[in-house]
Structures are given as structure tokens and as C-alpha cells.
Amino acid sequence: MTRALTSAERALDMLREAILRGELPAGARLGEVELAERLGVSRTPVREALSRLAAEGLVQLVPNRGARVATWTVDELEGVFELRALIEPQLTALAVPQATVADVDELDAVAHEMQRIGAPGPGQDLDALVPLNRTFHDRLVTLAGHPALAAALAGVVHPPIVVRNFHAYDEASLRRSLAHHVEIVAALRAGDPEWARAVMTAHIRNARAVMVRAAAANVLDLGPARPASRTRAENRVLAPEKSWHPRETEHPRETEHPREKETP
Amino acid sequence: MTRALTSAERALDMLREAILRGELPAGARLGEVELAERLGVSRTPVREALSRLAAEGLVQLVPNRGARVATWTVDELEGVFELRALIEPQLTALAVPQATVADVDELDAVAHEMQRIGAPGPGQDLDALVPLNRTFHDRLVTLAGHPALAAALAGVVHPPIVVRNFHAYDEASLRRSLAHHVEIVAALRAGDPEWARAVMTAHIRNARAVMVRAAAANVLDLGPARPASRTRAENRVLAPEKSWHPRETEHPRETEHPREKETP
DNA sequence: CTCTCCGAGATTGCATGCAACGTAGGGCTG
DNA sequence: CAGCCCTACGTTGCATGCAATCTCGGAGAG
Numbered sequence: 001m002t003r004a005l006t007s008a009e010r011a012l013d014m015l016r017e018a019i020l021r022g023e024l025p026a027g028a029r030l031g032e033v034e035l036a037e038r039l040g041v042s043r044t045p046v047r048e049a050l051s052r053l054a055a056e057g058l059v060q061l062v063p064n065r066g067a068r069v070a071t072w073t074v075d076e077l078e079g080v081f082e083l084r085a086l087i088e089p090q091l092t093a094l095a096v097p098q099a100t101v102a103d104v105d106e107l108d109a110v111a112h113e114m115q116r117i118g119a120p121g122p123g124q125d126l127d128a129l130v131p132l133n134r135t136f137h138d139r140l141v142t143l144a145g146h147p148a149l150a151a152a153l154a155g156v157v158h159p160p161i162v163v164r165n166f167h168a169y170d171e172a173s174l175r176r177s178l179a180h181h182v183e184i185v186a187a188l189r190a191g192d193p194e195w196a197r198a199v200m201t202a203h204i205r206n207a208r209a210v211m212v213r214a215a216a217a218n219v220l221d222l223g224p225a226r227p228a229s230r231t232r233a234e235n236r237v238l239a240p241e242k243s244w245h246p247r248e249t250e251h252p253r254e255t256e257h258p259r260e261k262e263t264p
Numbered sequence: 265m266t267r268a269l270t271s272a273e274r275a276l277d278m279l280r281e282a283i284l285r286g287e288l289p290a291g292a293r294l295g296e297v298e299l300a301e302r303l304g305v306s307r308t309p310v311r312e313a314l315s316r317l318a319a320e321g322l323v324q325l326v327p328n329r330g331a332r333v334a335t336w337t338v339d340e341l342e343g344v345f346e347l348r349a350l351i352e353p354q355l356t357a358l359a360v361p362q363a364t365v366a367d368v369d370e371l372d373a374v375a376h377e378m379q380r381i382g383a384p385g386p387g388q389d390l391d392a393l394v395p396l397n398r399t400f401h402d403r404l405v406t407l408a409g410h411p412a413l414a415a416a417l418a419g420v421v422h423p424p425i426v427v428r429n430f431h432a433y434d435e436a437s438l439r440r441s442l443a444h445h446v447e448i449v450a451a452l453r454a455g456d457p458e459w460a461r462a463v464m465t466a467h468i469r470n471a472r473a474v475m476v477r478a479a480a481a482n483v484l485d486l487g488p489a490r491p492a493s494r495t496r497a498e499n500r501v502l503a504p505e506k507s508w509h510p511r512e513t514e515h516p517r518e519t520e521h522p523r524e525k526e527t528p
Numbered sequence: 529c530t531c532t533c534c535g536a537g538a539t540t541g542c543a544t545g546c547a548a549c550g551t552a553g554g555g556c557t558g
Numbered sequence: 559c560a561g562c563c564c565t566a567c568g569t570t571g572c573a574t575g576c577a578a579t580c581t582c583g584g585a586g587a588g
């Protein structure tokens with residue numbers, strides 16, 4: 001039987017998921033009391049969760065000034081992609097001899113499902129690609145049977161997940177990206193580690209190029225620039241209110257005080 | 265002026281240093297009240313520090329059962345070395361065009377000092393190598409000007425620092441290791457990134473081999489094995505008592521209750 | 529009109545108290 | 559004598575209260 005989670009753990013999981021899913025946008029202020037009320041606990045476990053998220057790099061914590069969802073500069077994101085480009089191809093190569101037929105079939109299904117959903121046309125659903133993509137990479141990385149490396153990767157790969165905007169992909173890049181998945185599956189079936197490694201390298205460098213271009217065009221939501229003079233607008237409200245009631249609190253506050261919105 | 269640190273930050277820094285310096289051995293139990301007394305604060309900031317260290321992977325935190333200094337399996341340590349072998353050569357290569365003459369001179373001094381201190385004979389002081397080694401690698405990694413990658417590396421490199429036992433090196437491996445440092449400096453001076461990358465790769469794989477061999481011989485202090493049935497001996501006392509009074513507490517406890525010692 | 533200073537309100541940092549959980553030891557039963 | 563349960567103790571998890579710090583509005587001087 002799996003041990004009951006503590007309040008702090010629940011808070012940690014929910015906050016992390018909310019950040020990774022983009023419900024808490026980069027730069028959003030994380031007030032302790034507000035989060036505590038939402039989660040139905042006191043400030044103590046919330047503080048603990050924020051500390052741990054800060055250590056994970058998902059939250060920036062400034063003493064006496066509170067916590068906000070971490071923001072990333074383009075340079076930092078490039079660094080992350082560099083790191084992925086070093087690690088993931090290696091893990092992919094290691095996964096090749098480990099993968100069973102069932103494993104490969106599963107990845108195959110995910111890869112083709114992604115191609116279906118990502119195909120241009122009325123059925124296209126770019127947001128649905130995000131969890132599938134996460135699944136694909138997670139499975140592959142796990143297959144390598146190298147938990148320490150995988151953990152290291154996961155600890156660093158968070159930022160780009162936040163900026164996991166498939167909307168930033170142009171038509172050609174998206175097609176390439178989805179084709180890479182399928183090709184990696186083919187390499188797995190063929191039992192060719194170097195093939196798999198090469199495709200994964202291309203896959204990540206393709207993604208990196210998309211990110212860089214999107215950043216240049218200011219398409220990515222990186223949050224307020226790091227050393228920016230704090231503008232009034234940093235106080236934008238947390239999240240789409242409706243998607244965030246992890247516990248039914250009996251707080252029918254009449255109208256959330258509507259703070260000011262984006263800078264023009 | 266640098267902002268004053270909070271109690272939790274002080275606790276975090278002292279705990280991390282104590283763990284990295286080996287004063288708190290792997291597997292040591294970390295009682296909240298005991299740490300709080302030592303640091304002269306209440307349990308709250310201690311708990312916060314432990315949470316963050318847990319997120320960093322230096323501490324294992326089990327709900328309702330307390331915290332202990334993290335232990336690592338040989339597999340995990342190998343994973344860390346694999347990761348270093350992927351990242352550090354890359355950072356070293358990047359550092360080559362960035363390094364100024366002054367930078368290289370400094371690294372040169374460190375490398376030669378290490379050779380002097382590590383040379384066999386009466387002047388040899390293996391423990392003094394540890395901080396110098398840390399300095400050398402930190403400087404080099406910083407020079408690459410790639411903070412994100414460097415941070416990722418630092419977040420993962422902790423475990424081997426704990427097992428930073430230069431005593432595990434045999435004569436030949438140690439000589440090689442120290443020679444590598446000097447050779448890397450030479451590559452920096454020559455402005456040859458590929459040379460530097462290659463030597464760093466060799467350097468890390470050499471260290472990895474030492475670690476694996478030492479682990480096989482059970483020389484490394486990895487702490488109690490991970491899934492081990494908890495033996496009574498896990499309760500061994502924290503640290504060499506004398507080296508650990510970061511604040512003079514007025515607790516002249518007559519005799520620390522002498523718990524039982526190692527398993528035979 | 530702009531800049532500086534100041535104070536009320538809001539928020540965080542930390543200490544403390546209490547309840548819940550885990551652990552260890554002793555007595556009872558088979 | 560071995561094995562089990564039950565109780566007492568120690569430790570952790572969380573809530574709450576208070577002091578310290580920060581934010582932000584406005585008043586006043588230049």
C-alpha cells in the first residue's frame with residue numbers, strides 16, 4: 001500500500017504540475033496565503049513546497065519578497081537545449097539494446113498518434129501534443145536504464161517544458177519533429193544505437209532552432225525579463241481561475257480583486 | 265552591499281558544506297531538534313533547509329521518519345560520472361577561447377600546487393587536494409561562460425564530491441589525474457579546444473575507473489546500502505563533535521549518550 | 529510638476545504548541 | 559522460550575501568532 005502523502009507533498013505536486021502545465025505563467029507571483037487557501041492548508045506546508053521548487057529551479061525565491069514562478073532568459077534556455085543535446089542522444093543510444101518489442105510498440109503508437117494529431121487540418125490539436133511528447137521522451141529515457149542520468153536530465157529539462165509551446169513551431173519544423181519520433185522508433189526496431197543517437201541529436205537541435213527563432217520574434221512567454229526594472233505589471237494574477245480548485249474550499253469570495261493587466 | 269542572509273539560508277549553507285566536506289557522513293541521521301540547537305535557531309528554518317537539500321539530492325527525506333544524509337549506490341555514482349563525462353569536456357572546450365592569460369595563469373598555479381601536494385613522499389597531503397580540485401574544476405567550468413550548463417553540472421556533481429576520497433586513488437591513477445590538470449592548462453594556453461576536451465574526457469574516465477574499483481573493494485564510504493534492512497547501526501552519531509559548533513550554544517551536556525557503534 | 533520622505537497595510541520569517549505518527553521496550557499468551 | 563500486543567516515549571507534521579521587512583499610496587519640499 002502506498003503511503004499517504006503529507007500536505008506538503010500534495011502542495012508540492014500540485015504546484016509543480018500547475019507550473020509545468022503552464023497554468024501558473026512564468027513570473028507569476030506566488031503568495032503564501034493565497035496558495036494556502038487554494039490548497040486548504042496552512043502556510044507552513046506551502047512554504048516547504050516553495051522551498052523545494054526553488055531548489056528544483058522552478059521557482060525563484062527572494063527573501064522577504066516572496067516567490068514567483070521562475071523566468072528564463074533565452075541564453076538559459078539555449079543552455080538547457082545544449083545539455084539535452086549532450087544527454088538525450090546518449091540515453092537514446094543506451095535505450096536501443098534495452099528496449100523490448102512491447103516497449104517499441106508502445107513508443108510506436110505514441111509517435112504515430114502524435115503525427116496524427118499534429119497533422120495540418122481540422123483535426124490538429126497542438127496542445128494535445130504536449131503530454132504525448134512528454135510521454136515519448138520520458139519512456140525513452142527510462143528505457144536506457146540509467147536512473148541517475150535520467151534524473152539529472154529531468155532536473156534540467158523543466159524549463160523547456162514550460163516553454164513547451166508547439167504553437168511556436170512552423171509547419172516544416174513541426175513535421176520534422178514528428179518524423180523524428182517515428183524515425184527513432186525505426187532505429188529502435190533496427191537495433192541501431194548510432195542511428196537512434198543521430199536522430200535524437202537532430203531532433204533536439206531542431207527544437208532548439210525553433211526556440212531561438214521564436215524567442216527572437218518574442219513569441220515565447222518567458223515572463224518578465226530577468227534584470228528588468230520591476231514594472232507594475234509583474235503583479236498579474238496567477239492563473240485561469242477555473243482550472244484551479246484542487247480542493248473545494250468554502251470561500252465564495254464574491255469577486256477576486258481584479259488587479260491591473262498586462263503592459264501594453 | 266550584500267543582503268543579510270536569513271536563518272534558513274545560513275542553515276542551508278552550513279548543512280550543505282558539512283555534508284560536502286564529509287563531516288556529516290552518508291546515511292547520518294539529521295534530527296531537527298539537534299540541528300536546530302547546534303545552529304541556534306528553531307526547527308522551522310532547519311526544516312526549510314532540509315527540504316531544499318532534499319530537492320538537491322543531498323538529503324533523503326522520509327515523511328514521519330526524518331532526514332538522513334543521502335546515500336548513493338555504485339550505479340548512481342557511475343551515472344554521475346557518465347554525466348560529467350558528457351558535460352565537462354564540452355564546457356572545457358567552450359572555456360578555451362574564453363580564458364584570458366590571467367585565468368590560465370591561475371589555473372596553472374592550482375594545477376602545479378596540486379602536483380606538489382599530491383607528490384609521493386613526506387609532503388603529500390591527499391586531503392588538501394580536495395578543495396584545490398574543487399577550485400580547479402569550478403574555475404574551468406565558470407570560464408565556459410555557460411551558466412545554465414554549469415548549474416546543471418553542479419546540481420549533479422555533488423555526490424562524487426562527497427565521495428571525493430583521494431585516498432582511493434592508487435599511485436598511477438593519482439599521477440595521471442594530476443598530470444591531466446596540467447595538460448588541460450597547456451591546452452588552454454595553446455588555444456586548442458579539442459585537445460582540452462580530450463584530456464578532460466580522459467580525466468573523468470580515469471576518475472570513474474578509480475571509483476568503480478574502490479567501490480568493488482568497499483573502500484568508499486557510501487553509507488548504508490539503499491534498500492538495506494535498517495540495522496541498529498544507522499543511528500550512528502552525526503559527526504566529529506568538535507568540528508561542529510557553528511554557534512556557541514550554552515549546552516554543556518555532560519556526556520553525549522554514547523550510542524552503539526558500527527556493525528561488525 | 530517631479531522627486532523625496534514617510535506611514536499604513538500587506539507579506540514574509542521565525543518561534544512555539546499540539547496532534548499524529550513511528551519506535552522501542554515490557555508483559556502477556558501460546 | 560519464542561512471538562505478539564500494547565503502552566510510553568521521542569520525533570515529525572502542521573497550525574498559529576508575532577515581529578521584521580517590504581510595498582505602495584500620498585503629502586510636502588524644491
